[in-house]
Amino acid sequence: SAERTYVMIKPDGVARGLIGDVISRFENKGLQLVAMKLVQVTPEHAEKHYEDLKSKPFFAGLVEFITSGPVCAMVWKGPNAVRIGRLLVGATNPAEAAVGTVRGDLAADISRNIVHASDAVESANHEIALWFKDEEITSWDLPA
Numbered sequence: 001s002a003e004r005t006y007v008m009i010k011p012d013g014v015a016r017g018l019i020g021d022v023i024s025r026f027e028n029k030g031l032q033l034v035a036m037k038l039v040q041v042t043p044e045h046a047e048k049h050y051e052d053l054k055s056k057p058f059f060a061g062l063v064e065f066i067t068s069g070p071v072c073a074m075v076w077k078g079p080n081a082v083r084i085g086r087l088l089v090g091a092t093n094p095a096e097a098a099v100g101t102v103r104g105d106l107a108a109d110i111s112r113n114i115v116h117a118s119d120a121v122e123s124a125n126h127e128i129a130l131w132f133k134d135e136e137i138t139s140w141d142l143p144a
């Protein structure tokens with residue numbers, strides 16, 4: 001079924017010039033880009049996005065990192081977009097991410113793992129609403 005997922009290239013990915021590489025992987029897989037913007041994240045917004053991790057020892061460092069430079073915020077759409085997004089991105093820990101995935105190919109450090117992708121349909125809907133206004137999300141059709 002058609003789904004939407006929230007994907008974010010983090011400051012390390014932007015700084016390393018990996019925006020195009022990540023977008024190409026999603027486009028080549030057949031997902032559809034329906035919204036995108038560069039955002040300088042505030043600490044308040046970062047804390048909302050990572051709300052569930054508030055009790056983790058790395059939370060403060062994570063917020064500091066995600067606010068350290070612009071992120072590329074995107075919404076991708078397609079059948080099973082959430083699951084496919086996770087597949088393309090690979091395991092959270094780059095040491096466990098399969099070769100062929102973004103993290104498996106391009107990252108070595110769990111706190112600098114280039115990209116975020118929603119882990120479930122519910123969190124995708126929550127994150128999309130947190131990062132985008134309705135009018136920022138386009139509606140268009142991929143060629144058949």
Ligand code: CMP
Pocket residue numbers: 053058062092110111112113115116117
């Ligand atoms: P992300 O998919 O954005 O979701 C939460 C992030 O927390 C995760 O990617 C990692 O970048 C980060 N993270 C998870 N575990 C650790 C850890 N043990 N140390 C530092 N950062 C972590």
